Amino acid sequence: xxxxxxxxxxxxxxxxxxxxxxxxxxxxxxxxxxxxxxxxxxxxxxxxxxxxxxxxxxxxxxxxxxxxxxxxxxxxxxxxxxxxxxxxxxxxxxxxxxxxxxxxxxxxxxxxxxxxxxxxxxxxxxxxxxxxxxxxxxxxxxxxxxxxxxxxxxxxxxxxxxxxxxxxxxxxxxxxxxxxxxxxxxxxxxxxxxxxxxxxxxxxxxxxxxxxxxxxxxxxxxxxxxxxxxxxxxxxxxxxxxxxxxxxxxxxxxxxxxxxxxxxxxxxxxxxxxxxxxxxxxxxxxxxxxxxxxxxxxxxxxxxxxxxxxxxxxxxxxxxxxxxxxxxxxxxxxxxxxxxxxxxxxxxxxxxxxxxxxxxxxxxxxxxxxxxxxxxxxxxxxxxxxxxxxxxxxxxxxxxxxxxxxxxxxxxxxxxxxxxxxxxxxxxxxxxxxxxxxxxxxxxxxxxxxxxxxxxxxxxxxxxxxxxxxxxxxxxxxxxxxxxxxxxxxxxxxxxxxxxxxxxxxxxxxxxxxxxxxxxxxxxxxxxxxxxxxxxxxxxxxxxxxxxxxxxxxxxxxxxxxxxxxxxxxxxxxxxxxxxxxxxxxxxxxxxxxxxxxxxxxxxxxxxxxxxxxxxxxxxxxxxxxxxxxxxxxxxxxxxxxxxxxxxxxxxxxxxxxxxxxxxxxxxxxxxxxxxxxxxxxxxxxxxxxxxxxxxxxxxxxxxxxxxxxxxxxxxxxxxxxxxxxxxxxxxxxxxxxxxxxxxxxxxxxxxxxxxxxxxxxxxxxxxxxxxxxxxxxxxxxxxxxxxxxxxxxxxxxxxxxxxxxxxxxxxxxxxxxxxxxxxxxxxxxxxxxxxxxxxxxxxxxxxxxxxxxxxxxxxxxxxxxxxxxxxxxxxxxxxxxxxxxxxxxxxxxxx
RNA sequence: GGGAUGUUAGCUCAGUUGGUUCAGAGCACCACCCUGACACGGUGGGGGUCACUGGUUCGAGCCCAGUACGUCUCACCA
Numbered sequence: 001x002x003x004x005x006x007x008x009x010x011x012x013x014x015x016x017x018x019x020x021x022x023x024x025x026x027x028x029x030x031x032x033x034x035x036x037x038x039x040x041x042x043x044x045x046x047x048x049x050x051x052x053x054x055x056x057x058x059x060x061x062x063x064x065x066x067x068x069x070x071x072x073x074x075x076x077x078x079x080x081x082x083x084x085x086x087x088x089x090x091x092x093x094x095x096x097x098x099x100x101x102x103x104x105x106x107x108x109x110x111x112x113x114x115x116x117x118x119x120x121x122x123x124x125x126x127x128x129x130x131x132x133x134x135x136x137x138x139x140x141x142x143x144x145x146x147x148x149x150x151x152x153x154x155x156x157x158x159x160x161x162x163x164x165x166x167x168x169x170x171x172x173x174x175x176x177x178x179x180x181x182x183x184x185x186x187x188x189x190x191x192x193x194x195x196x197x198x199x200x201x202x203x204x205x206x207x208x209x210x211x212x213x214x215x216x217x218x219x220x221x222x223x224x225x226x227x228x229x230x231x232x233x234x235x236x237x238x239x240x241x242x243x244x245x246x247x248x249x250x251x252x253x254x255x256x257x258x259x260x261x262x263x264x265x266x267x268x269x270x271x272x273x274x275x276x277x278x279x280x281x282x283x284x285x286x287x288x289x290x291x292x293x294x295x296x297x298x299x300x301x302x303x304x305x306x307x308x309x310x311x312x313x314x315x316x317x318x319x320x321x322x323x324x325x326x327x328x329x330x331x332x333x334x335x336x337x338x339x340x341x342x343x344x345x346x347x348x349x350x351x352x353x354x355x356x357x358x359x360x361x362x363x364x365x366x367x368x369x370x371x372x373x374x375x376x377x378x379x380x381x382x383x384x385x386x387x388x389x390x391x392x393x394x395x396x397x398x399x400x401x402x403x404x405x406x407x408x409x410x411x412x413x414x415x416x417x418x419x420x421x422x423x424x425x426x427x428x429x430x431x432x433x434x435x436x437x438x439x440x441x442x443x444x445x446x447x448x449x450x451x452x453x454x455x456x457x458x459x460x461x462x463x464x465x466x467x468x469x470x471x472x473x474x475x476x477x478x479x480x481x482x483x484x485x486x487x488x489x490x491x492x493x494x495x496x497x498x499x500x501x502x503x504x505x506x507x508x509x510x511x512x513x514x515x516x517x518x519x520x521x522x523x524x525x526x527x528x529x530x531x532x533x534x535x536x537x538x539x540x541x542x543x544x545x546x547x548x549x550x551x552x553x554x555x556x557x558x559x560x561x562x563x564x565x566x567x568x569x570x571x572x573x574x575x576x577x578x579x580x581x582x583x584x585x586x587x588x589x590x591x592x593x594x595x596x597x598x599x600x601x602x603x604x605x606x607x608x609x610x611x612x613x614x615x616x617x618x619x620x621x622x623x624x625x626x627x628x629x630x631x632x633x634x635x636x637x638x639x640x641x642x643x644x645x646x647x648x649x650x651x652x653x654x655x656x657x658x659x660x661x662x663x664x665x666x667x668x669x670x671x672x673x674x675x676x677x678x679x680x681x682x683x684x685x686x687x688x689x690x691x692x693x694x695x696x697x698x699x700x701x702x703x704x705x706x707x708x709x710x711x712x713x714x715x716x717x718x719x720x721x722x723x724x725x726x727x728x729x730x731x732x733x734x735x736x737x738x739x740x741x742x743x744x745x746x747x748x749x750x751x752x753x754x755x756x757x758x759x760x761x762x763x764x765x766x767x768x769x770x771x772x773x774x775x776x777x778x779x780x781x782x783x784x785x786x787x788x789x790x791x792x793x794x795x796x797x798x799x800x801x802x803x804x805x806x807x808x809x810x811x812x813x814x815x816x817x818x819x820x821x822x823x824x825x826x827x828x829x830x831x832x833x834x835x836x837x838x839x840x841x842x843x844x845x846x847x848x849x850x851x852x853x854x855x856x857x858x859x860x861x862x863x864x865x866x867x868x869x870x871x872x873x874x875x876x877x878x879x880x881x882x883x884x885x886x887x888x889x890x891x892x893x894x895x896x
Numbered sequence: 897g898g899g900a901u902g903u904u905a906g907c908u909c910a911g912u913u914g915g916u917u918c919a920g921a922g923c924a925c926c927a928c929c930c931u932g933a934c935a936c937g938g939u940g941g942g943g944g945u946c947a948c949u950g951g952u953u954c955g956a957g958c959c960c961a962g963u964a965c966g967u968c969u970c971a972c973c974a
Contacts, residue, residue, distance in 0.1 A: 594907090596923060885917095
């Protein structure tokens with residue numbers, strides 16, 4: 001045979017991907033004749049390269065899209081990339097630095113020119129990589145969140161929300177990333193459990209001491225108290241912020257401190273007087289029960305400060321160093337260096353009572369990893385409450401379904417208590433906020449500078465205002481402020497709300513992404529969809545797990561435990577990798593990536609390839625009668641049942657179950673059983689009808705397999721028969737198979753026959769007989785017709801010379817009991833009577849025990865009174881079967 | 897600290913409204929087999945008191961309560 005014994009994916013994959021594109025199979029356009037099926041890709045970072053998470057995610061999307069396409073729907077998978085403002089800006093800044101260029105030396109325009117040049121050159125590599133995976137995206141629709149049309153969508157959305165009063169500008173406590181030099185949303189901050197140090201500082205009472213020093217008993221050297229109170233001990237984890245203190249707060253209900261409220265204390269080292277105030281927000285049981293209030297650097301402190309009309313002193317610069325308010329000794333130093341220094345200073349001056357370790361959480365930037373500073377800052381915010389309400393409702397009422405449904409709870413928790421979204425970022429790479437400031441400091445919001453000027457003139461009453469008098473806000477918008485519009489903006493739904501694409505493809509059908517961006521992205525897309533289109537953006541959200549290594553560790557560059565996806569594809573083929581990933585990827589569960597599974601996927605490709613080689617080698621002989629009706633009828637039924645099962649799995653988004661169903665159908669039923677049943681002897685021809693049926697089955701299997709394994713199925717589709725025009729499995733009709741009314745009966749009969757085969761094979765194995773050694777079978781049965789009908793099939797599968805009905809048990813034979821009949825394989829000289837007896841007795845014992853337990857159940861009046869009729873019937877059948885088996889076993893024992 | 901969720905074979909997981917013949921799959925494992933499609937293979941086999949304790953029921957892997965351990969997630973305790 002000329003075909004290689006092992007399948008080589010490299011030979012075929014690139015070829016077919018190119019052919020599909022040439023044929024335009026992935027292109028989608030509104031077609032009223034067809035039902036649309038739409039997926040928008042979760043746009044990967046434009047700077048990104050393909051990792052295992054993308055592989056899983058995009059494999060699932062491709063499976064869904066390919067199946068929908070075969071189902072005759074207008075399948076549209078929109079690809080694209082995200083400008084990822086912080087990530088990309090960080091990368092570009094670093095690259096420029098390597099070239100000796102500092103960002104601070106560049107103008108905004110120069111920097112953006114560099115960034116765009118870089119994006120043009122290296123951006124979007126990831127999309128090319130997706131093609132190797134087989135992703136059937138409509139590449140003509142590729143979008144980028146910072147391209148002009150999508151930027152326009154962002155600006156329109158901003159203006160609209162601002163005009164509705166949902167976007168506002170104000171000073172609020174925000175999460176400040178000193179390394180990135182920008183504000184972050186709450187979602188971009190990660191809380192980490194760490195061991196922190198708590199410093200207990202002494203704040204001396206101003207009334208007791210006129211000088212800023214600790215009075216000490218000259219004899220003992222111990223600090224001296226006056227009137228029982230020399231100082232208040234205040235615990236803090238951030239001693240570097242004492243210069244920003246404006247009060248010490250205690251709980252008004254705390255008996256320890258009630259009498260001290262209204263007193264004044266001095267900040268250690270610097271001696272500034274601050275009041276002791278009362279506030280319910282102070283926890284009595286934490287630390288010392290006293291709280292130093294630094295409104296500029298803590299949210300609670302800020303609230304306390306507001307409530308008590310306290311001033312705000314900000315001692316931090318945007319880059320994390322301390323400013324002039326910290327005093328000359330500390331100004332200009334990094335916050336952590338100051339912490340070390342000031343602790344030493346406090347200790348030397350006697351203001352540090354003690355230091356203790358405690359478990360706390362550290363808020364860090366998702367992107368830079370820097371410790372976040374709560375910082376009062378002038379930023380832009382989006383009010384989310386009004387948007388969140390309907391977005392929660394559509395998930396609650398099932399208009400949008402999350403798979404698995406357990407994520408509904410998580411979604412609810414967040415959406416019931418939404419906080420305003422800080423949308424401004426102090427970066428350059430992104431959409432610049434369309435707010436324009438007038439010379440008097442007021443501002444207008446407009447999509448273009450020209451519109452802004454018109455508004456500004458109206459607002460100020462000054463018609464002489466010129467464009468050059470207006471200054472646009474320097475900040476850009478959060479990346480997610482563009483991605484949340486993605487399902488709408490990719491179809492130009494902002495620029496042209498009534499265009500045919502958006503009307504046809506929106507709302508999209510399924511979204512496939514990770515639960516880590518449930519709030520970042522999914523929730524916000526739902527809000528945007530409802531706000532701007534009045535319709536949800538998608539109906540189903542399939543949440544994938546995280547790809548971990550076999551030990552359950554997250555894949556990371558540092559650990560080096562992530563395989564290179566492209567190398568995997570080169571080694572195992574895209575089909576093998578796709579199936580390997582899907583084998584263990586139930587929705588919402590983390591996937592423990594194991595190379596073994598990819599091997600299994602590759603082996604599956606090889607199995608299919610070899611089944612093809614077998615069938616391809618058959619020669620039909622028109623003179624031969626059709627001799628495989630039983631096998632064909634059985635497999636036809638089996639195929640319909642399995643296809644139905646697959647569809648059910650798909651409907652429930654149980655993709656790996658759907659794959660496993662077709663895997664077993666192909667490997668176990670088609671290859672191991674069906675092909676073995678119909679396979680002619682070596683170099684013998686096959687009858688034409690069997691060949692025709694078999695090729696038909698093969699084609700159906702290729703169709704069912706295609707969404708999972710697009711390449712090998714396309715290759716074999718074309719090998720199996722001459723194809724012309726658009727006859728590709730890629731666009732073949734998804735099989736509509738309905739199990740025949742007698743499908744169950746066909747399967748039951750075949751299972752009976754396979755039970756006989758298994759009985760003979762077991763004897764063969766027990767007696768260590770070579771599979772090539774043909775055996776004889778004698779049967780004591782009440783159904784000789786059935787035996788007669790399946791005779792040829794049994795002879796072939798069990799390698800039997802003859803099957804005959806026996807009235808009595810033959811001497812020197814090994815026996816087994818199956819479905820109430822006794823089977824004997826004569827094995828002269830190889831019979832161990834004692835062992836045979838033991839084996840039969842063991843089985844008899846078990847069956848009697850079983851019979852007894854079923855009998856007890858049926859004798860129980862409560863059971864017979866309460867059980868449903870079908871359950872009762874089944875139990876009676878079980879009893880009857882057991883009794884028949886016992887009779888047969890007893891007979892076999894007697895015969896020994 | 898709150899909430900959610902999980903604990904079923906060596907590993908990764910199914911197990912639908914409680915009811916078929918000792919609880920299933922894949923991988924791994926053991927034995928035999930290079931049988932003229934495939935050793936990336938074939939045939940057969942071993943392996944689980946369904947985390948623990950108690951309850952409801954004629955009947956519980958499935959329902960209820962508690963315990964232990966794990967995971968995820970939220971959270972302004974300085």
